[in-house]
Amino acid sequence: MKHILAGLVIAMAALVGTVQADEYPERPIMLMVSYGAGGATDFQARIVTMTAGNEDALGVPIAIINKPGAGGRVGWNWFATEADADGYTLAAYNIPHFIAQSIKGGVEYSKDSFEPIANWGADPAVFIVGTESPFNSMADVIAWAEANPGKLTFSGAGLFVGHHIAALQIEKAAGVTMQYVPTKGGGAAAMKAVIAGDVMAGINNLSDAYRAREAGNVKILAVADIQRNEEFLPDVPTMMEEGLDVDNSSVNFRGIMVPKGTPDAIIEKLAAIVPGMFMNSRVLGKMAAGGSPVHVMNREEVLAMWEERDAYLRELLKDL
Amino acid sequence: MEFLTYFADVFTVPAMLLLVGGTVGGLILGATPGLSPTMAVALLIPFTFQLEAVHGLILLGAAYTSTVAGGAVSAILLKIPGAPANIATTLDGHEMARRGQGARALQLAFLASLVGGLIGVALLIFLTPVLAEWALAFGPSQLFWLAILGVTIIGSLGTSSVVKGLLSGSIGLWLATVGFDDILGVQRFVFHSSLSGGISIVPALIGLFAIPQVIAMFAEGRRRSSIEAISVEKHPLSRAVRELLSKLRAVAIGTVSGSIIGLIPGIGGQIAGLVAYDQARKVSPDREKFGTGHSEGIIAAESANNAMVGPSLVPLLTLSIPGSPTAAVLLGGLLIHGIFPGTDLFDNHPDVAWPFINSMLIGQILMCVFGLYVASLAARVALVPKSVMAPIVLGLAVFGSYSVQHSMGDVYVMAALGTMMYFLERFGFSAAPLVLGLILGPIAESSFIQGSLIAEATVGPFAYFFGGALNILLVAIVVTSVGYSLYAELRSRRAARDAS
Amino acid sequence: MTALQPRLASGIILLVAVWVCWISFSQSPAEAFLFPRLISVAFVALAGWTFLRSLLERRIAEGGVTLDLVKSILPGVLVAGLYIFFAAKWLGFYTSSTIAFLVILSLHDPAPHDQVRTWARRLAITAAYLAVMYLLFSVVLKVFTPRGLFI
Numbered sequence: 001m002k003h004i005l006a007g008l009v010i011a012m013a014a015l016v017g018t019v020q021a022d023e024y025p026e027r028p029i030m031l032m033v034s035y036g037a038g039g040a041t042d043f044q045a046r047i048v049t050m051t052a053g054n055e056d057a058l059g060v061p062i063a064i065i066n067k068p069g070a071g072g073r074v075g076w077n078w079f080a081t082e083a084d085a086d087g088y089t090l091a092a093y094n095i096p097h098f099i100a101q102s103i104k105g106g107v108e109y110s111k112d113s114f115e116p117i118a119n120w121g122a123d124p125a126v127f128i129v130g131t132e133s134p135f136n137s138m139a140d141v142i143a144w145a146e147a148n149p150g151k152l153t154f155s156g157a158g159l160f161v162g163h164h165i166a167a168l169q170i171e172k173a174a175g176v177t178m179q180y181v182p183t184k185g186g187g188a189a190a191m192k193a194v195i196a197g198d199v200m201a202g203i204n205n206l207s208d209a210y211r212a213r214e215a216g217n218v219k220i221l222a223v224a225d226i227q228r229n230e231e232f233l234p235d236v237p238t239m240m241e242e243g244l245d246v247d248n249s250s251v252n253f254r255g256i257m258v259p260k261g262t263p264d265a266i267i268e269k270l271a272a273i274v275p276g277m278f279m280n281s282r283v284l285g286k287m288a289a290g291g292s293p294v295h296v297m298n299r300e301e302v303l304a305m306w307e308e309r310d311a312y313l314r315e316l317l318k319d320l
Numbered sequence: 321m322e323f324l325t326y327f328a329d330v331f332t333v334p335a336m337l338l339l340v341g342g343t344v345g346g347l348i349l350g351a352t353p354g355l356s357p358t359m360a361v362a363l364l365i366p367f368t369f370q371l372e373a374v375h376g377l378i379l380l381g382a383a384y385t386s387t388v389a390g391g392a393v394s395a396i397l398l399k400i401p402g403a404p405a406n407i408a409t410t411l412d413g414h415e416m417a418r419r420g421q422g423a424r425a426l427q428l429a430f431l432a433s434l435v436g437g438l439i440g441v442a443l444l445i446f447l448t449p450v451l452a453e454w455a456l457a458f459g460p461s462q463l464f465w466l467a468i469l470g471v472t473i474i475g476s477l478g479t480s481s482v483v484k485g486l487l488s489g490s491i492g493l494w495l496a497t498v499g500f501d502d503i504l505g506v507q508r509f510v511f512h513s514s515l516s517g518g519i520s521i522v523p524a525l526i527g528l529f530a531i532p533q534v535i536a537m538f539a540e541g542r543r544r545s546s547i548e549a550i551s552v553e554k555h556p557l558s559r560a561v562r563e564l565l566s567k568l569r570a571v572a573i574g575t576v577s578g579s580i581i582g583l584i585p586g587i588g589g590q591i592a593g594l595v596a597y598d599q600a601r602k603v604s605p606d607r608e609k610f611g612t613g614h615s616e617g618i619i620a621a622e623s624a625n626n627a628m629v630g631p632s633l634v635p636l637l638t639l640s641i642p643g644s645p646t647a648a649v650l651l652g653g654l655l656i657h658g659i660f661p662g663t664d665l666f667d668n669h670p671d672v673a674w675p676f677i678n679s680m681l682i683g684q685i686l687m688c689v690f691g692l693y694v695a696s697l698a699a700r701v702a703l704v705p706k707s708v709m710a711p712i713v714l715g716l717a718v719f720g721s722y723s724v725q726h727s728m729g730d731v732y733v734m735a736a737l738g739t740m741m742y743f744l745e746r747f748g749f750s751a752a753p754l755v756l757g758l759i760l761g762p763i764a765e766s767s768f769i770q771g772s773l774i775a776e777a778t779v780g781p782f783a784y785f786f787g788g789a790l791n792i793l794l795v796a797i798v799v800t801s802v803g804y805s806l807y808a809e810l811r812s813r814r815a816a817r818d819a820s
Numbered sequence: 821m822t823a824l825q826p827r828l829a830s831g832i833i834l835l836v837a838v839w840v841c842w843i844s845f846s847q848s849p850a851e852a853f854l855f856p857r858l859i860s861v862a863f864v865a866l867a868g869w870t871f872l873r874s875l876l877e878r879r880i881a882e883g884g885v886t887l888d889l890v891k892s893i894l895p896g897v898l899v900a901g902l903y904i905f906f907a908a909k910w911l912g913f914y915t916s917s918t919i920a921f922l923v924i925l926s927l928h929d930p931a932p933h934d935q936v937r938t939w940a941r942r943l944a945i946t947a948a949y950l951a952v953m954y955l956l957f958s959v960v961l962k963v964f965t966p967r968g969l970f971i
Contacts, residue, residue, distance in 0.1 A: 038648025043651075063964070065725065067725050070500030070518075071505055181774055184503055185586075195639055197459075198459040199774060214660050216663055290655035290658070483870055484870060487870055490863040494840055504851060534900070542929070706928065707924075707927075708945060711925050715921060719953060728966060747884070748883060764855075
């Protein structure tokens with residue numbers, strides 16, 4: 001009797017599972033963003049999901065829910081421990097942020113707590129100074145930092161986020177110590193500190209820095225990526241061109257993920273549909289208008305990228 | 321006077337429809353507990369995807385203006401401040417509404433909002449370049465002193481005793497440190513998983529203000545409550561206008577402090593109302609009437625709230641720095657249309673920037689008109705029996721605190737803090753200073769840490785935190801504020817002793 | 821109220837303050853607890869001052885908690901507590917809110933319990949409440965409320 005019952009339960013579960021994947025999604029989906037409304041991640045998430053209700057996409061709308069705090073830790077902790085793994089709760093990820101935080105410890109997630117669906121954007125970190133600053137190249141900055149160890153203040157959006165990784169890489173590559181000043185509340189506060197002259201320099205998102213330069217508020221000295229950004233900043237050299245051995249590890253990759261334990265059929269269905277949704281021409285138009293670089297990757301590519309970042313960051317952060 | 325030529329863009333049929341829709345929608349969203357202006361504007365962003373740039377911004381501008389004022393409705397009628405901006409409004413507004421003068425309180429609130437709001441937007445139109453310099457003058461050290469200044473005014477808010485006020489404030493400062501430390505990411509004081517996300521301000525606000533009230537209504541039991549005692553007063557608009565004109569001092573204090581504070585990136589809207597309320601109380605001859613349903617309290621708080629709206633956009637429009645969360649969302653609304661704010665915004669896109677600002681001027685007027693209409697209906701809320709009111713307020717508190725972040729943890733925190741506050745209030749503590757501590761704690765902490773890091777690399781802590789005219793000025797105000805509070809405490813104790 | 825009550829209340833606050841202070845100074849890393857240390861010292865000082873004053877105070881202020889008060893708030897607080905901490909997740913947000921509304925309304929409604937008219941009125945008010953909440957939070961604001969056994 002017990003066996004029959006157990007068999008029945010398994011059969012039922014299998015049945016429910018397949019039914020779920022076929023009919024999925026049948027109600028609106030929620031996408032958790034672990035930064036506040038108005039931040040770069042929130043803004044881009046709202047754009048890339050705006051066509052979710054279309055028939056050729058998911059057919060149901062995606063609603064953005066913000067759970068900001070502590071550089072994303074609050075939201076991702078919630079997502080790893082409390083979110084339902086039913087395919088109706090998605091989250092935006094930021095690489096390298098959440099992987100670096102999980103290596104540093106004190107959080108309840110790691111890269112194995114989540115299943116990526118697809119990547120929509122890659123926003124490299126750039127090195128900026130105010131328009132009045134005497135620094136005109138990375139060489140000027142490094143020379144000053146060598147002459148005044150620990151005295152060069154530069155801002156970035158928090159600890160163990162992309163900006164901090166870039167800062168660590170620059171210091172390591174140049175062999176200098178500088179004073180990294182983390183701000184809270186994302187890139188905007190770090191940008192304000194540079195423009196107002198609270199700090200001497202800063203690391204910020206390419207998209208925000210591009211706009212600030214258009215507005216005549218900052219100079220962009222270098223981009224922490226392996227290639228120049230031809231779309232927005234063709235004239236800005238990479239760190240490598242400036243003689244600093246800094247690769248693309250700090251590039252802020254943004255995409256969508258689900259909690260571990262979400263049924264495979266649902267993950268596959270999402271992974272098949274979502275990249276196409278990101279490539280929708282209206283989405284691409286709005287992203288370009290806002291100066292946000294698009295970089296669509298499918299699930300396999302994202303899984304490989306997560307692995308690679310995890311290994312590299314463990315190496316970089318092990319001395320801290 | 322260039323902006324006048326762009327009024328034509330606002331007085332078109334689609335623009336006016338959006339303005340009216342945005343205003344009415346904003347009032348409803350603003351009056352919904354738990355829905356801050358930031359979230360309301362964020363909710364409207366998807367609609368602007370479909371609109372032309374200029375129309376999208378008109379919608380957002382109207383919604384921003386009216387959600388700030390709409391918060392006064394729930395603050396006055398239900399004593400649920402929907403957002404930090406409305407805390408000060410509850411102090412006198414709800415007292416007035418309880419006496420059946422809800423119409424008067426709402427009329428004063430909306431008229432004061434109109435005056436403050438128009439002046440705020442006028443500052444944005446005429447003084448933007450000057451004000452932008454000001455906004456940048458506030459670095460970590462100045463923000464730290466400003467937060468400390470906020471803490472020192474805590475003492476005089478709403479309690480009989482300065483010491484109890486400061487103690488409530490330090491409880492708030494402590495509660496603000498619960499959860500992840502914002503910069504280092506270390507967990508502090510987390511003894512239940514509901515707390516791991518920290519204590520979010522809006523759920524805490526709802527709990528601290530609404531729940532003690534619900535429990536107080538429970539306490540009335542099945543007694544036929546004092547419905548008969550309250551008579552809902554009809555309050556003609558002309559009387560409210562006359563009353564506002566007779567309290568020009570409160571209007572001036574509210575507008576001036578609201579505009580100045582609104583300008584400062586990172587603090588802005590959250591404390592403008594409270595600071596204005598406190599200042600108005602300190603200079604008023606009717607000091608002791610504050611907190612008992614005094615009109616000056618409502619006028620100062622609400623004129624400050626809306627005066628803050630215009631200047632809070634100065635750093636955004638000139639420097640592309642969003643000075644407040646709402647401004648950050650508005651930045652998104654500009655960016656999706658490929659408009660980058662900056663010094664040359666008004667040269668490159670005058671056809672979008674000016675109609676946007678003009679829509680906020682018209683929006684203020686529409687907000688006031690619709691708000692006054694709401695006032696004429698809403699005053700009857702005082703007639704709703706306690707047996708119905710208690711579960712309504714409880715339900716709104718639960719739904720409101722849940723909807724902020726879709727978090728049950730927030731609801732638990734809301735309920736627990738509210739119950740604690742009920743008992744604290746029985747012993748002479750009050751919610752306003754506790755909430756102010758909760759708001760200012762993170763600002764003080766992060767600017768202190770950033771300032772220390774910069775100081776360490778440059779001039780040293782003393783020169784950094786005490787150097788420069790603005791720092792010295794702020795420190796002087798802090799010292800004066802503390803001195804005044806101590807003097808007032810001593811004086812009132814001596815008076816009490818003489819009386820006995 | 822008796823003079824004991826404010827002493828007890830401020831004593832409890834002082835204990836909390838001391839405990840916060842102890843945690844702030846004993847936990848690491850020190851950088852993360854720098855600010856808590858600063859404020860907890862102020863917290864203890866103010867709580868101590870209030871406690872001392874409550875010991876010296878002979879005149880007794882209004883307020884306090886009486887047995888009658890506790891009795892009168894207890895039913896409502898219990899229902900609200902069950903609703904928030906237990907039923908909201910177990911039964912679903914809307915179901916539990918409706919039940920809690922009806923129960924609290926009936927507990928405090930002075931109308932006699934044994935008349936059909938009373939109950940018809942209570943049910944009508946509850947239905948109106950449910951309709952408004954659903955419209956506002958589910959339809960307009962698209963809030964995803966927790967689902968339990970029901971919605």
